[in-house]
Amino acid sequence: MSNIYMPTPTDDLLKENAEKFYQFWNFPNCCMSIAGKHIRIVCPPNTGSLCFNYKEYFSTVLLADCKFVAIDVGSYGGEGDAGVYERSNLGQKINAGQMNFLAPTKLPGTELLQPYPYPQASSAAVATYNYRHCRARRTSENAFGILCQYFRIFFTPIAVKRLECVDNIIFVTCILHNMLRQSKIPCPDQITSSNPSLPVHSCMTLAP
Numbered sequence: 001m002s003n004i005y006m007p008t009p010t011d012d013l014l015k016e017n018a019e020k021f022y023q024f025w026n027f028p029n030c031c032m033s034i035a036g037k038h039i040r041i042v043c044p045p046n047t048g049s050l051c052f053n054y055k056e057y058f059s060t061v062l063l064a065d066c067k068f069v070a071i072d073v074g075s076y077g078g079e080g081d082a083g084v085y086e087r088s089n090l091g092q093k094i095n096a097g098q099m100n101f102l103a104p105t106k107l108p109g110t111e112l113l114q115p116y117p118y119p120q121a122s123s124a125a126v127a128t129y130n131y132r133h134c135r136a137r138r139t140s141e142n143a144f145g146i147l148c149q150y151f152r153i154f155f156t157p158i159a160v161k162r163l164e165c166v167d168n169i170i171f172v173t174c175i176l177h178n179m180l181r182q183s184k185i186p187c188p189d190q191i192t193s194s195n196p197s198l199p200v201h202s203c204m205t206l207a208p
Contacts (some may be wrong), residue, residue: 002171005178009069014102014164018067018116027136028107029114032069034090036081036142037062040157051163053077058157060166063088064136067143067181074167147177149187 007013014031014185021030034087051058060075061084072088085091093099095130101116148154158166180187 001175003178004170005175005182006068009100010132011100011102011141013069014116021136022108025096025132025136025139027132029100029105029116030136031116033137033140034063034085035137035144036084037144038077039154039166041077041158041163042157042199044161044166047076047163050076050078054080055063060163060170062144062170062174063090068178071171073170073173143177146181146187147173150177150180 009031016180017031018029021033022028035040038053038055038057039062041058041060043058051060053059057077059081060073061077063072063075063081063084064203069150070090072084072090075088079087081196086095092101104113104115106112107114137206153169153173158169
């Protein structure tokens, strides 16, 4: 299912994402937003404080964007987001120029070429840029929130003995999240008269 609902990003997919970022968030030349999510877990045996994070609970880290174009699962909760990103396959590919981002294109209404992703220094006015950047980045936080609404297992610490099992649970739920979003099936707090409702009983069985 990962090949269907989380395929390797193509030029067409990245272009479609960039168009949506500009249309919905007024943020051009952006095809992904990345953020980390601490997933609560019961402390696995023999891990000491590796999974104990700064929020003072045990967790593993999900590094992802919205809609989950790419994810990195399994970093210890005690690591910071920057460290997780630097060591993740996703971060290493981006830093090494292996992510196959689109070629630089002109910003709307200008002759200024801007690459994907944005460099650290931006030519836009700082206040405007930061405002739009924060708005675009919210898509990742929205995805995490919707993921938790679909799968209530994330509302309590995941109680399994092996971290590999936690990684598999997170990976599978991200795939199912994409499948549900693509099928336009809303999470419980998004139900409308024009959309089919989520089978609540099936969702509830995922709780520990």
